[in-house]
Amino acid sequence: MSTEEVATLTEQLQLARKEAGYYRKLAQECGERRLKESEELSSLIAQLRQTEMVLMQARDEADAANRAKSQFLATMSHELRTPLTAIIGYSQLMEQLVIAGDYRTVETDLHRIYAAGRHLLSLINTVLDLSRIEAGQLQFDAERVNVxxxxxxxxxxxxxxxxxxxxxxxxxxxxxxxTMYTDPLKVRQSLLNLLGNAAKFTKAGTIRLTVTQEQVDGVDWVSFAVADSGIGISADQISKLFKPFSQVDDSLNRRYDGSGLGLVLSQRLCQLLGGDITMESTFGVGSVFTMRLPAIAPTEPVLHIARPSPAERAPDEEVPVVSDNIVLVIDADPAVGSLIAHLIGPERACVIYAASGAEGIELAHDVLPELIFLNVLMPDRDGWQLLEALKTNPDLAHIPVVMISIDNQQQRGLALGVADFITKPIDQDAVASALRWLPAPTHTSGYILVVEGDHALAELYQRTLEGAGWRVVIARTGREALTAITTHPPAAIMLDLLLPDMDGVHLINTLRERPGRVECPTIIVISSDLSNADRAQVQGSTRQILRNGAHTFSELTKQLHCCLATHSSTGLKKQTEPPHG
Known part of the structure; x- marks a missing residue:
């Protein structure tokens, strides 16, 4: 082999080596790329699987939520249809009986219709309150609360x-x-729900309500613990307890009745007031639900009520007798206060209650009542000591005090300046005799103006108030109300904010801005909660705000009387004809 051939072969061999190195490097790069792509693919597959799992979990949660909502709607449909069926059914039955002249069961049937209507309203309010809480629109009104x-x-x-x-x-x-400063209606609603659940799921057992007070970091807290010996809740079901549209066991709600929303609403209301509800339970043994609230709610009260100045009255009006007296009942048993209020009647006085001696002294200072009923046996302080505190106070010494006791201690009472003495059980004659210490009624006049656009509801208010002996005039629009108020000022106004021609808040502002403005207490009847802006606008012009349907008509008339009793220069004319002029 020649030198040239060797050189050629050597050159070809070197070239082959270069090509081999190139392909080896290319193969290595391809392998690395393939490995990297494989790792990326594996990572992508893992991510896809993770995403798939998340999506499947979200789908399962959505399906569970849909099933829960479907079950809730089915349950609520049943809950709503049941009272509606009773209302419609008994109404049709009464119509047939009245046509036939058979009135034997009318009173019972009317009571059933009323009870079904109240139950239906409670269900609707529960759902609406929940929706407003979830939307952050539910407000509360704080006031002093005697626990x-x-x-x-x-x-x-x-x-x-x-x-x-x-x-x-x-x-x-x-x-x-x-003494708490919070919303009493929401506290009462939550406590009723807890006790109602305990009563519903306990049979022939014991339910215990324990109220305690503690101080944490300088803040007073009040706890209401409701313990029962009922069916209890298993550990795996507790997590469902406070979830909207989710119930511990749908079969339980069918067996025991109810929509399963009471606990959810109670917890949301307590959270709105700055507290919460917690629970402990053992299946088959019982449960303990604890409602813990701050003694002072986290926000200031929305509405401050001011006493308006006296209204001008026409000189030629007739002058009937209407009392503006205030009676203070100091007794630990609320039933005693309710009984005395019933025996006195709204035409004689507005009755206020104090459940402890300390609160009684404070209320006496605040309202300066015309008469005080005082129980000898008070839990926090002896009744005779309270009497001494009243009689040694220059501002309160003139107020007549009627002592209540289980035995006759009249001689001791008279020696200490007691005006009268009543022994339990309290009867009507004893209360009537004690009322001789009330001052003579104030002679005033006027009428109640009901501003309501709904004809049926306006007629219902009119018949109810006239049935209680009050004079009523109906205005169905804001313009009619302005005309009536301008030409003949009323003693009080009941106002629906949703009027056909103007907003009720605008009507209040118009009355406030007019020259020679008419001063009279206004009671607003609303179907939903007012916004903070609306409350701020009616502040100072409104005596009371009531939710439509949340009060019985007897409670409504009592609220109206108390508002008028504290507005000392205004009264009511007890006849049914409208004002002239």
Whole structure:
């Protein structure tokens, strides 16, 4: 082989080596690229699987939510249809009986229609309150709350349900517990829900309500613990308890009745007031639900009520007799206050209550009542000591005090300056005799103006108030109301904010800005909560705000009388004809 051939082969070999190195490097790069792509693919597959799992979980949660909402709608449909069926059915039955001249069961049927209507309203309010809370639109009105008194009214209300399942209710509530500043209606609603659930799921057992007070970091807290010996809740079901549209066991709600929303609403209301509801439960043993609230709610009250100045009145009006007296009842038992209020009647005085001696002294200073009923046996302070405190105070010494006791201690009472003495059980004659110490009624005149655009509701208000002996005039529009108020000022106004021709808030502002403005208490009847802006606008011109349907008509007339009683220069003319002029 020649030198040239060797050189050629050597050159070809070097070239082959270069090509081999190139392809080896290319193969290595391809392998690395393939490995990297494989790793990326594996990572992508893992991400896709993770995404798939998340999507599947979201789908399952959405399906569960849809099933829960479907079940909730089915349950609510049943809950709503049941009272509606009773209302429609008994109305048709009554119509047939009246046509036939048979009135034997009319009173019973009317009561059933009324009860079904109240139940239906409660269901609707629960759903609406929940939706407003979720939207952050539900407001609350804070005021001084006497805890023993509100506990007494709640237990009195819940007792029929407690006794229905042959249960026993035990209440532990210290009389000296701190006075709260919160929304009493929402506290009462939440407490009623907790006690109602305990009564519903307990049979022939014991339900215990324990009220305690504690201080954490300088802040006073009040806890309401409701313990029962009912069916209890298993650990795996507790997480569902406070979820909207989710119920622990739908079969339980069918067996025990109810929409399953009471606990959810109660917890949301407590959170709105700055507190919460917690629970402990053992299946088959019982449950303990604890409602813990700050003694002072986290926000200032929305509406401050001011006393308006006297209204001008036409000189030629007739002058009937209407009382503006205030009677203070100091008794730990709220039933005593309710009984005295019933025996006195709204035409004689507006009755206010104090469940403890300390609150009684404070209220006496605040309102300066014309007469005081005082129980000798008070939980926080002896009644005779309270009497001495009243009689040694220059501002209160002139107020007549009627002592209430289980035995006759009249001689001791008279020696200490007692005006009269009543022994339990309280009867009507004894209360009537004690009322001789009330001052003579104020001679005033006027009428109630009901501003309501709905004809049926306006007629219902008119018949109810006239049935209570009050004079009523109806205005169906804002313009009619302005005309009536300008030509003949009323003693009080009941106002619906939703009028056909103008907004009710605009009507109040118009009255406020007019020259020679008419001063009279205004009660607003609303179907939903007012916004903060609307409340600010009506502040100072409104005596009371009531939710439509949340009060019975007897409660409405009592609220109206109390508003008029505190507005000392205004009264009512007890006849039915409208004003002239």
């Amino acid at each position: 023993p008194y509100i506990v007494g009214t709640v237990t009195e209300t819940i007792m029929p349900l407690i006794e229905q399942n042959h249960n026993t209710l035990e209440v532990i509530c210290p009389a000296h517990i701190v």
